[in-house]
Every structure is written in C-alpha cells, then in structure tokens.
Amino acid sequence: MSITFTWLGHSTFTFDIDGHEVLIDPFLTGNPLAAVSPDDLNPELMLISHGHGDHVADAVSIAKRTGALVLSNPEIVGWLGRQKVPNVWGVNTGGTYDAGFVRVKWTIAFHSSSLPDGSYGGNPLGMILKANGMNLYFAGDTALFSDMQLIGDEGIDVAFLPIGDNFTMGIDDSIKAIHFIRPRFVVPMHYNTFPPIAQNGGDWANRVNSETDAQPLVLDPGGSYTLG
Numbered sequence: 001m002s003i004t005f006t007w008l009g010h011s012t013f014t015f016d017i018d019g020h021e022v023l024i025d026p027f028l029t030g031n032p033l034a035a036v037s038p039d040d041l042n043p044e045l046m047l048i049s050h051g052h053g054d055h056v057a058d059a060v061s062i063a064k065r066t067g068a069l070v071l072s073n074p075e076i077v078g079w080l081g082r083q084k085v086p087n088v089w090g091v092n093t094g095g096t097y098d099a100g101f102v103r104v105k106w107t108i109a110f111h112s113s114s115l116p117d118g119s120y121g122g123n124p125l126g127m128i129l130k131a132n133g134m135n136l137y138f139a140g141d142t143a144l145f146s147d148m149q150l151i152g153d154e155g156i157d158v159a160f161l162p163i164g165d166n167f168t169m170g171i172d173d174s175i176k177a178i179h180f181i182r183p184r185f186v187v188p189m190h191y192n193t194f195p196p197i198a199q200n201g202g203d204w205a206n207r208v209n210s211e212t213d214a215q216p217l218v219l220d221p222g223g224s225y226t227l228g
Contacts, residue, residue: 001018001132002018002132002226002227002228003015003016003017003131003132003134003136003226003227004016004224004225004226004227005136005158005187005224005225005227006035006219006222006223006224007035007187007189007219007220007221007222007223007224008028008034008035008036008221008222009027009028009031009032009033009034009035009193009221010025010027010031010033010034010054010189010190010193011024011025011027011049011054011055011140011141011160011162011189011190012024012025012026012027012028012031012034013025013138013160013189014041014043015102015129015136017101017102017129017131017132018101018131018132020044020045020101020102021041021042021043021044021045022043022044022045022046022047022102022129023041023043023045023046023047023062023068024046024047024048024049024127024138025047025048025049025055025056025140026038026041026046026055026056026057026058026059026062027053027054027055027056027057027058028057028058029057029058030053030057031054031057031193032193032194033192033193033221034221035221035222036222038058038061038062039065041062041066042066043062043066043068044066044068044069045068045069045071045099045102046059046062046063046068046069046070046071047070047071047072047104047127047138048070048071048072048076049072049109049124049125049126049127049138049140049141050073050076050109050111050112050113050121050122050124050125050140050141051075051076051079051113051114051115051116051121051122052112052113052114052121052141053116054193055140055141056076056115056116057116059080059085060080060083060085063080063085063086063087063088064084064085064086067086067087068087069087069088069089069099070085070087070088070089071088071089071090071091071097071104072088072090072091072125073090073091073092073113073121073122073123073125074090074092074122075113075115075119075120075121075122076113076115076121076122077089077090078090079115079117079119079121091104091106091125092106092123092125093106093107093108093123093125094106094107101131102129102130102131103129103130103131104127104128104129104130105127105128105130105154106125106126106127107125107126107127107128107137107151108123108125108126108145108147109124109125109126109139109140109141109142110124110142110143110145111124111140111141111142111143111167111168112124124140124141124142125140126138126139126140126142126151127140128151128154128156132227134157134158134227135154135155135156135157136156136157136158136159136160137151137154137156137158137159137160137181137183138160139159139160139161139162139177140162141162141167141168141190142162142168142169143168143169143173144169144173144174144176144177144180146180148177148180148181149180149181151180151181152180152181152182152183156181156182156183156184157183157184157185157227158183158184158185158186158187158217158227159177159178159181159183159185159186159187159214160186160187160189161174161177161178161186161187161188161189162174162188162189162190162191163188163189163190163191163199163201163204164190164191164192164193164196164197164198164199165197165199166196166197167190167196167197168190168197170199171199171203171204171207174186174188174204175207175208175211175212178208178212178214179212182213182214183214184214184215185214185215185216185217185225185227186208186212186214186215186216186217187216187217187218187219187225188201188204188205188216188218201218202218204216204218205218
C-alpha cells in the first residue's frame with residue numbers, strides 16, 4: 001500500500017491512494033505553472049480549502065465531468081450547488097469525513113475566503129489526510145499559528161506548507177511552522193506562480209535541512225513522490 005502525491009503547480013495536488021485519486025484545490029486554468037489541463041484529471045474525491053479563485057478555478061468543471069464527491073465548508077458547498085455540481089458534502093473545522101480509503105480531518109487556517117462571484121466563502125480550512133497508517137497535513141493558505149503544535153501531535157508524516165509570503169506565511173514563518181508540526185517530510189506550495197509570491201525553493205530547502213529535522217521535498221510542477 002502506498003500514497004503518491006503530485007504537485008500540479010500553485011497549491012494544486014493529486015494524491016493516488018491505492019488507486020483512488022484525490023484532488024486538492026484545483027487551479028489549472030489561468031495557472032502559468034499548471035502541469036496538466038483540467039480534462040486530464042479524473043478524481044473520485046475533491047477537497048477544497050477555501051473559496052479564492054486560485055483554489056477553485058476548475059472545481060465546477062471537473063466535478064461535473066467526473067462526478068467526484070466535493071468536500072468543503074458549507075458556504076463553498078452551497079456555491080457549488082448553485083453551479084449545479086451534483087455531488088457535494090459540507091464539512092467544517094474540527095470535523096472528520098471518512099471516505100473509506102482516506103479519512104480527512106479538517107483544521108483551522110488563518111486567511112480570508114471569498115468566492116469568484118464575490119460571495120462569502122466561509123472559514124478557510126486546512127486538512128489532515130489519514131490513510132495507510134500515514135498522516136499528511138495540507139495547511140491551505142494560512143499564516144503561522146501556534147496551534148500547529150497540536151496538529152504536530154497527530155504525528156505528521158508530510159506537511160504541505162505555503163511559502164510564498166505576501167498572501168500567506170513566507171519562508172521564515174514556514175521554518176517556525178515545521179518546528180511546530182514536526183513532520184518527517186515537508187513540501188512547499190503556493191509560491192512562484194506570480195511575481196508577488198516568488199521564492200527560491202532551493203534556498204528554502206537548504207534552510208529546512210540546516211534548521212529543522214524534516215526532509216524537504218521540492219517538486220517541479222508535474223513532479224511526484226511516493227510514500228511506501
């Protein structure tokens with residue numbers, strides 16, 4: 001049993017969990033780093049952290065085409081329903097959804113959240129994916145917060161952290177986050193897509209290696225890593 005994750009650019013990831021495809025925060029249309037097109041993806045489960053366009057851009061089209069179950073907060077689920085997305089389920093902070101092959105526990109994230117039509121997007125979320133005895137923490141768009149220490153108590157194998165700064169925490173705060181979370185591996189995201197969030201992934205990895213006990217995994221768009 002294994003988990004393979006692939007970075008598609010920005011904060012968009014797919015996870016192959018024993019043949020089950022999970023898609024997080026689909027932003028491919030309009031993403032200059034996008035490694036695939038929306039039509040290349042066939043998830044059975046889609047997870048959305050918050051409502052900004054760079055996280056939901058392709059959610060409606062992919063969900064309608066594939067019939068994937070989409071999990072997000074009630075406000076985003078309501079918006080998706082108004083777009084005639086057929087298969088949605090509302091969750092909220094602190095809750096857990098069991099999809100059988102993966103359990104998803106929803107955490108806080110410190111950010112804003114509005115939807116492409118300007119409507120309120122509810123509270124932003126992070127999530128812990130629990131599968132095959134492993135815990136993968138996807139922070140979503142967030143600032144550093146001290147309760148990341150509690151997330152670390154879950155025993156995190158991989159943490160996916162934004163490092164772009166400006167709209168989320170940057171490199172300095174990501175190092176502090178790693179100390180709080182204590183993961184085995186850490187993957188950077190939400191950087192280099194646009195000039196305001198340009199960062200050097202190699203410099204970040206050097207700091208992770210020298211200042212923390214985690215192993216950095218810097219992926220190119222389209223790059224994958226498999227956890228045994």
